[in-house]
Amino acid sequence: MKSAAKPFGSSIVPFIYASLFIVTVWQLVVTFTNAHVALLPPPLLTAETFFELIISGELFVHTGASLGRVVAAWVLSAVVAIPLGLAMGRFMRFERVMDPLIELFRPISPLAWIPLAILWFGIGETGKIFIIFIATFFPILLNTVSGVKGVDPVLIRAGQVLGCDTDRALFTKVILPAAMPTIVVGLRISFGTGWAAIIAAELVAAQVGLGYLIADGMEILRSDLVLVGMITIGILGVLIDAVFRILNNRFAWGS
Amino acid sequence: MTDTTDTTLNTKGITIKRTAVTFNTDTDSPVEALRPIDLDIAPGDFIALVGPSGCGKSTLLNVLAGFIKPTSGSALVGDEPITKPDIDHGVVFQDYALFPWLNVIDNVAFGLERQGIGKQERYARALDNLDMVGLKDSAYKKVTELSGGMKQRVAIARVFATDPSIILMDEPFGALDALTRRFLQHQLLEIWQKNRKTVVFVTHSVQEAVYLANRVIVMTARPGRIKLDHRIELDYPRDFASSEFRTLEKLVYDQLDEELAKTFSLEGGQGYSGD
Ligand SMILES: Nc1ncnc2c1ncn2[C@@H]1O[C@H](COP(=O)(O)OP(=O)(O)OP(=O)(O)O)[C@@H](O)[C@H]1O
Numbered sequence: 307m308k309s310a311a312k313p314f315g316s317s318i319v320p321f322i323y324a325s326l327f328i329v330t331v332w333q334l335v336v337t338f339t340n341a342h343v344a345l346l347p348p349p350l351l352t353a354e355t356f357f358e359l360i361i362s363g364e365l366f367v368h369t370g371a372s373l374g375r376v377v378a379a380w381v382l383s384a385v386v387a388i389p390l391g392l393a394m395g396r397f398m399r400f401e402r403v404m405d406p407l408i409e410l411f412r413p414i415s416p417l418a419w420i421p422l423a424i425l426w427f428g429i430g431e432t433g434k435i436f437i438i439f440i441a442t443f444f445p446i447l448l449n450t451v452s453g454v455k456g457v458d459p460v461l462i463r464a465g466q467v468l469g470c471d472t473d474r475a476l477f478t479k480v481i482l483p484a485a486m487p488t489i490v491v492g493l494r495i496s497f498g499t500g501w502a503a504i505i506a507a508e509l510v511a512a513q514v515g516l517g518y519l520i521a522d523g524m525e526i527l528r529s530d531l532v533l534v535g536m537i538t539i540g541i542l543g544v545l546i547d548a549v550f551r552i553l554n555n556r557f558a559w560g561s
Numbered sequence: 562m563t564d565t566t567d568t569t570l571n572t573k574g575i576t577i578k579r580t581a582v583t584f585n586t587d588t589d590s591p592v593e594a595l596r597p598i599d600l601d602i603a604p605g606d607f608i609a610l611v612g613p614s615g616c617g618k619s620t621l622l623n624v625l626a627g628f629i630k631p632t633s634g635s636a637l638v639g640d641e642p643i644t645k646p647d648i649d650h651g652v653v654f655q656d657y658a659l660f661p662w663l664n665v666i667d668n669v670a671f672g673l674e675r676q677g678i679g680k681q682e683r684y685a686r687a688l689d690n691l692d693m694v695g696l697k698d699s700a701y702k703k704v705t706e707l708s709g710g711m712k713q714r715v716a717i718a719r720v721f722a723t724d725p726s727i728i729l730m731d732e733p734f735g736a737l738d739a740l741t742r743r744f745l746q747h748q749l750l751e752i753w754q755k756n757r758k759t760v761v762f763v764t765h766s767v768q769e770a771v772y773l774a775n776r777v778i779v780m781t782a783r784p785g786r787i788k789l790d791h792r793i794e795l796d797y798p799r800d801f802a803s804s805e806f807r808t809l810e811k812l813v814y815d816q817l818d819e820e821l822a823k824t825f826s827l828e829g830g831q832g833y834s835g836d
């Protein structure tokens with residue numbers, strides 16, 4: 307456990323340096339270009355807005371709404387993509403049928419689905435969750451498939467000679483645990499892509515959420531709100547990734 | 562020394578009857594790996610299988626393990642034909658094949674769990690077997706923390722834990738340094754002398770073969786057949802430096818050299834003589 311604490315502590319330091327660097331450059335740009343507040347507010351003013359939104363609780367409402375959508379879509383993705391991926395990794399014929407389908411859908415950005423999402427699901431929650439679902443689906447699916455297919459064949463043989471005499475036993479006792487780290491990586495990556503797609507999802511007629519905060523800030527010419535929304539997305543993205551890395555380490559027997 | 566030999570030993574002979582294997586590849590022409598082989602292995606024998614690289618040693622072992630079906634002929638353990646992998650036919654792999662998501666003791670207890678043995682008994686037996694290879698203190702370590710030699714000892718404990726009637730080993734010490742290798746050879750011999758399981762042991766080392774086995778089998782270059790089948794009557798533990806040992810080593814080497822020459826002249830083609 308000692309080893310788990312150290313990389314976490316030392317991985318925070320680079321982010322502090324990076325933040326200081328960004329703030330410095332930001333302040334310098336504001337000072338030297340004399341930028342209009344509506345276009346680029348100084349860091350201090352943005353920080354003020356940030357804390358105002360925290361104290362009023364508004365930021366938590368937006369963050370909570372966005373996180374809720376991402377989690378819902380991501381769980382839904384996992385529930386569909388993991389079993390599908392396991393089946394594809396296990397049965398070659400099935401994979402051969404599914405693979406072209408997936409290759410055709412994969413290059414289509416979640417953004418491209420916005421119009422259809424609105425037409426199909428209207429402007430409620432379902433459409434938003436659908437967009438994030440698209441964004442989270444493929445990383446989970448592809449990692450699950452490669453996790454299952456990448457299981458060392460020697461481990462499968464070892465399982466067989468140690469009494470896994472049915473496909474089912476072999477699958478639950480050897481293949482699934484062996485594929486687990488890769489699946490967890492897929493879950494981590496997809497949470498990131500889902501989180502990044504939140505803006506796209508909330509661009510459409512949202513009443514709450516970080517995407518709404520940003521879009522609204524633009525409409526009422528409050529760049530500080532836009533920046534607060536962006537910063538929150540960035541920070542949370544890093545934090546969520548850190549949580550997943552810790553989870554990952556629990557499965558990190560592989561390397 | 563007290564005799565700890567158990568009277569209810571689980572050990573069986575192996576009968577190989579006209580067993581041949583030809584691999585069909587999609588790209589090349591079929592590869593004849595094994596010419597029909599006949600071999601009778603008595604219960605409790607320690608067989609060392611040596612032969613040029615690519616001659617079909619692993620193929621034969623894979624047939625005995627039930628991983629591949631012979632193209633013709635059959636192989637039996639006791640009176641039972643081998644049709645599929647079986648927990649009664651233990652295998653030790655060259656690259657250990659431990660389950661990295663389980664700790665040491667759970668690796669050793671894996672097969673016992675599959676046999677439906679309760680947790681307490683399972684752990685007790687796993688600990689006994691770990692003790693046998695001197696790794697009782699590492700029972701709760703992660704397998705990724707172990708050295709190669711320790712990993713292979715865990716794999717040996719794991720295979721003996723389920724008390725199989727035969728044990729198949731494909732170059733189990735091939736990836737280890739010379740000192741670790743000597744230590745494990747010694748340890749394996751001690752274990753085998755106690756429980757007398759039938760062992761088929763593939764190795765590239767003639768010394769290892771003569772040191773361990775009571776019967777050494779040399780295979781010909783591919784397609785593999787049996788070139789030499791020699792009983793080794795020396796008492797254990799054997800002395801590498803003794804003249805009897807040296808003589809036996811030379812006997813095996815001479816047979817092997819003939820086959821190696823064939824392998825290289827085949828692979829080298831005309832380039833070999835032209836150099
Ligand atoms: N699955 C396979 N498909 C096609 N050819 C194969 C397959 N497995 C083995 N062969 C071929 O069969 C021959 C025998 O292989 P095998 O692995 O049994 O040799 P080996 O004696 O164990 O060699 P080594 O000492 O190098 O381990 C080789 O020519 C090999 O290329």
Ligand SMILES: [Mg+2]
Nearest residue numbers: 618619620731
């Ligand atoms: Mg081999």
